[in-house]
Amino acid sequence: MNICIAGAGAIGCTLAARLSESGQNVKVLARGATLETLKSTGIRLTDIDGEHTVKVFASDSAEEIGPQDLIFICCKAPALPAMLKLIKPMLHEETIVIPVVNGIPWWYFQGVEGRFSGDTIQAIDPEGSVSKLLPHPHLIGCVVFITAFRNAPGVVTSTNPHLIVLGEINHEMSDRLEQVRKVIEDAGIEARATDNIRDQIWTKVAANLTSNPLSVVTKGTLEQLYSDQRLKLLVRKILDEVMLVAAAYGARIRFDPYTFMELGAGMGAVKTSMLQDYEANQTLELDAIGYAVLELAEKISIPMPTTKQLLDLTHFVASQPLSNTQS
Ligand SMILES: NC(=O)C1=CN([C@@H]2O[C@H](COP(=O)(O)OP(=O)(O)OC[C@H]3O[C@@H](n4cnc5c(N)ncnc54)[C@H](OP(=O)(O)O)[C@@H]3O)[C@@H](O)[C@H]2O)C=CC1
Numbered sequence: 001m002n003i004c005i006a007g008a009g010a011i012g013c014t015l016a017a018r019l020s021e022s023g024q025n026v027k028v029l030a031r032g033a034t035l036e037t038l039k040s041t042g043i044r045l046t047d048i049d050g051e052h053t054v055k056v057f058a059s060d061s062a063e064e065i066g067p068q069d070l071i072f073i074c075c076k077a078p079a080l081p082a083m084l085k086l087i088k089p090m091l092h093e094e095t096i097v098i099p100v101v102n103g104i105p106w107w108y109f110q111g112v113e114g115r116f117s118g119d120t121i122q123a124i125d126p127e128g129s130v131s132k133l134l135p136h137p138h139l140i141g142c143v144v145f146i147t148a149f150r151n152a153p154g155v156v157t158s159t160n161p162h163l164i165v166l167g168e169i170n171h172e173m174s175d176r177l178e179q180v181r182k183v184i185e186d187a188g189i190e191a192r193a194t195d196n197i198r199d200q201i202w203t204k205v206a207a208n209l210t211s212n213p214l215s216v217v218t219k220g221t222l223e224q225l226y227s228d229q230r231l232k233l234l235v236r237k238i239l240d241e242v243m244l245v246a247a248a249y250g251a252r253i254r255f256d257p258y259t260f261m262e263l264g265a266g267m268g269a270v271k272t273s274m275l276q277d278y279e280a281n282q283t284l285e286l287d288a289i290g291y292a293v294l295e296l297a298e299k300i301s302i303p304m305p306t307t308k309q310l311l312d313l314t315h316f317v318a319s320q321p322l323s324n325t326q327s
């Protein structure tokens, strides 16, 4: 299969290395220092199976990479519109596109019938501008449970077992879904196909929303956020608000609140990706993980007062120069 990994950060390098080692024809769309490293030394991935040094074809030109059967988009949410424009020359009629991106996806109301069918979410898709970039039949939804860190361009460490959950956005158990699942599984990454990707999305969003913004405000680790006597009360309030909204959209979060908090605390002294982005002065995924959820809540008149206060606080902290906040 001709596979392109668009975006060669922590997740992109992990997927590119594993898929390439499994014998797939993998090309990587990268830029800057990462592109230079991939061209000269390749990807260096350390994961639970050991160290992998993998040479892959890399380019910053979608035209040079050419038409692909499968494209994994592995960028942060704010970079999505630019990335969707970039990948256009790699699409043919049957190309499958899988955004491996945290948060509520821009296509949330596409592909299924319902009260809000075809609506767009302003926080992540203003005036439907993102939806217009890619016809939704190309899409397969995805939720990624991989913890990976980019130590340097093209150099990634990923110490936990990998899991990817995939689902058609119309919830069909299609042949192509199984085909892609198998490609990932053959690369040594546990891959599950689901007939309700939106349940998985809400489960991951609940994890992100209860930890990522608060980690930026407090600089706390996952273990601290979910177990500190005071912080965990706040986390629990946000969790209750998210669970109510998810349920109102007919989604089922996979864990009860008690188990959810236990699992969070059990993740240990880990910095969230949002705290890492904050420390690296990168744009935060606050819209996809946070403000999109507030918009969905507003649509069905469910208040999320605690979540809103925390998001606004995080937004303010992120808007301040890093040196001022650290002094
Ligand atoms: N890392 C993790 O453990 C997890 C991440 N996720 C989610 O997965 C998604 C990807 O995360 P992650 O891999 O960590 O992010 P990274 O920031 O490590 O990587 C994103 C990559 O996308 C590249 N990129 C962005 N725009 C372009 C462009 N226009 N052209 C070429 N390359 C581009 C960046 O390049 P450059 O470096 O040049 O900017 C960077 O290499 C996010 O939504 C994240 O929340 C989910 C679970 C865990």
Ligand SMILES: CC(C)(CO)C(=O)C(=O)O
Pocket (backbone or CB within 6 Å): 102, 207, 208, 209, 211, 212, 271, 272, 273, 274
């Ligand atoms: C580890 C976890 C689940 C915390 O929300 C995550 O996905 C992140 O850091 O972005």
